[in-house]
Amino acid sequence: MSRPTPLREVHESLGATLTDFAGWLMPLRYGSESAEHNAVRGAAGLFDLSHMGEIFVTGPAAADALDHALVGHLGALAPGRARYTMICAEDGGVLDDLIVYRLAEETFMVVANASNYPLVARELTQRAEPYDAVVEDRSDAYALIAVQGPRAQDILSGLTGADLPGLKYYAGLPGVVDGHEVLIARTGYTGEDGFELFVPAAEAVALWRALSEAGEPYGLRPAGLSARDTLRLEAGMPLYGNELTRELTPFDAGLGRVVKFDKPGDFVGRAALEPVRDVAPKRRLTGLAATGRRVPRHGYPVVLREDGTVVGEVTSGAPSQSLGRPIAMAYVDTTAPVDGLAVDIRGAREAVEVVELPFYRRNK
Amino acid sequence: MSDIPEELQYTKEHEWVAGLDDGTTVTVGITNYAAEALGDVVFVQPPDLGAVVTAGDSVGEVESTKSVSDIYAPVGGEVVAVNQAVVDDPSLLNSDPYGDGWIFQVRVDGDPADLLSAEEYTALTSGES
Numbered sequence: 001m002s003r004p005t006p007l008r009e010v011h012e013s014l015g016a017t018l019t020d021f022a023g024w025l026m027p028l029r030y031g032s033e034s035a036e037h038n039a040v041r042g043a044a045g046l047f048d049l050s051h052m053g054e055i056f057v058t059g060p061a062a063a064d065a066l067d068h069a070l071v072g073h074l075g076a077l078a079p080g081r082a083r084y085t086m087i088c089a090e091d092g093g094v095l096d097d098l099i100v101y102r103l104a105e106e107t108f109m110v111v112a113n114a115s116n117y118p119l120v121a122r123e124l125t126q127r128a129e130p131y132d133a134v135v136e137d138r139s140d141a142y143a144l145i146a147v148q149g150p151r152a153q154d155i156l157s158g159l160t161g162a163d164l165p166g167l168k169y170y171a172g173l174p175g176v177v178d179g180h181e182v183l184i185a186r187t188g189y190t191g192e193d194g195f196e197l198f199v200p201a202a203e204a205v206a207l208w209r210a211l212s213e214a215g216e217p218y219g220l221r222p223a224g225l226s227a228r229d230t231l232r233l234e235a236g237m238p239l240y241g242n243e244l245t246r247e248l249t250p251f252d253a254g255l256g257r258v259v260k261f262d263k264p265g266d267f268v269g270r271a272a273l274e275p276v277r278d279v280a281p282k283r284r285l286t287g288l289a290a291t292g293r294r295v296p297r298h299g300y301p302v303v304l305r306e307d308g309t310v311v312g313e314v315t316s317g318a319p320s321q322s323l324g325r326p327i328a329m330a331y332v333d334t335t336a337p338v339d340g341l342a343v344d345i346r347g348a349r350e351a352v353e354v355v356e357l358p359f360y361r362r363n364k
Numbered sequence: 365m366s367d368i369p370e371e372l373q374y375t376k377e378h379e380w381v382a383g384l385d386d387g388t389t390v391t392v393g394i395t396n397y398a399a400e401a402l403g404d405v406v407f408v409q410p411p412d413l414g415a416v417v418t419a420g421d422s423v424g425e426v427e428s429t430k431s432v433s434d435i436y437a438p439v440g441g442e443v444v445a446v447n448q449a450v451v452d453d454p455s456l457l458n459s460d461p462y463g464d465g466w467i468f469q470v471r472v473d474g475d476p477a478d479l480l481s482a483e484e485y486t487a488l489t490s491g492e493s
Contacts, residue, residue, distance in 0.1 A: 017400070017403075028403075028430075029403055032403075032404050032458070033403050033404055033429050033430075034404045034429070226403060226429055226430055229430075230429060293406070293407045293427075294407060294409075294425075294427065295406070295407065295427050295432065297432070318429055318430075319406040319407070319427070319429055346425075346432075
């Protein structure tokens with residue numbers, strides 16, 4: 001039985017198609033997922049992301065604990081700023097990708113994926129044990145509502161006196177939105193400008209309704225996980241379970257830049273990651289665009305057009321609204337010829353072209 | 365609630381069949397229930413015109429943003445028409461699944477597979493939802 005979020009009734013009243021995602025009952029789409037996708041690109045979308053986990057790390061040594069537990073250098077993060085980082089196992093495999101917000105000198109909030117946050121909370125607790133820091137999983141206390149798209153700031157500014165133009169990308173500050181005390185973060189997973197609002201669970205419905213009403217004149221629509229997935233794919237953003245797995249290191253995923261070897265002290269995974277930092281991986285995460293209309297999907301083999309030799313595997317694929325044809329991310333052998341690739345789509349070789357990631361970049 | 369026209373017949377694979385009563389040529393499409401489950405349809409590959417199909421065969425496919433499903437032949441016979449309009453505009457399967465969203469026509473040869481009445485199909489889909 002999937003867990004509902006605090007916004008379940010809102011989704012039902014909107015006629016959403018609900019689906020199980022990582023044990024949560026989530027809105028897949030409210031109507032047409034293409035329309036939801038296009039609303040986020042052209043105006044704004046409203047998302048329920050309450051399935052994400054919020055884990056707080058607090059105390060005099062909170063920064064040191066996180067520098068030991070994660071691959072990033074969180075001690076270098078200024079209060080009010082956020083960073084994309086990862087938690088790895090001793091062998092360098094990625095356990096989850098995270099956004100860490102430094103809310104105050106001694107207060108950090110770690111946002112983890114729905115499927116992983118119980119594990120992340122356990123690992124953080126264990127890894128922080130020698131430090132003067134407290135790890136607390138507060139996921140149940142928070143709902144997370146995102147407003148994403150070029151009109152996001154216009155919509156939110158009508159409901160808050162917070163200095164939104166002064167809030168940089170990857171920054172977060174406490175603020176009051178329509179009377180609700182929330183954390184306002186300028187982060188997202190769509191390739192657009194936007195905000196994520198961490199709100200006490202009991203106030204989620206009221207905040208959603210206020211945002212929904214304020215956004216209506218701007219073309220805001222509720223958007224489900226289906227649109228979220230195609231938006232992040234176009235933006236070339238990795239999804240844990242697809243592009244990132246326990247079997248891959250950050251370097252395998254082309255994200256070695258998140259590993260900070262020059263930070264003080266040891267960190268979990270360093271011994272395994274240091275030797276591979278300069279070794280070119282056998283396969284590289286590659287953007288593919290189909291020439292036909294059939295869609296390469298997760299798990300399909302990437303093959304040579306000529307003879308079908310398997311040279312890789314699709315990690316995510318979908319029809320792209322912005323490009324007008326199917327796109328995919330795939331791990332592909334670095335030795336494979338870029339102009340001779342195909343994807344084996346249920347037994348038929350369909351030609352694909354290699355294209356630069358991300359597929360979509362917004363005009364700033 | 366999905367709408368399920370009385371006058372059509374259905375398959376367990378969520379297709380509808382029209383015109384079986386005259387016994388010669390039938391029209392085939394996917395049901396509104398199927399279209400809603402798929403979401404926005406982005407690609408339809410109907411069977412080839414002139415192909416001879418057997419009831420139960422996979423003869424084409426329908427892709428949406430999130431998934432892909434086979435199109436099955438609900439009856440055996442020769443494919444005598446395919447709807448080019450749904451190839452050009454797959455969203456017709458969402459907007460008008462029982463009308464402009466028809467997929468292909470078969471000149472029936474032999475007995476059809478077990479088809480369901482509207483009542484039986486309603487029972488099937490309410491069991492699944």
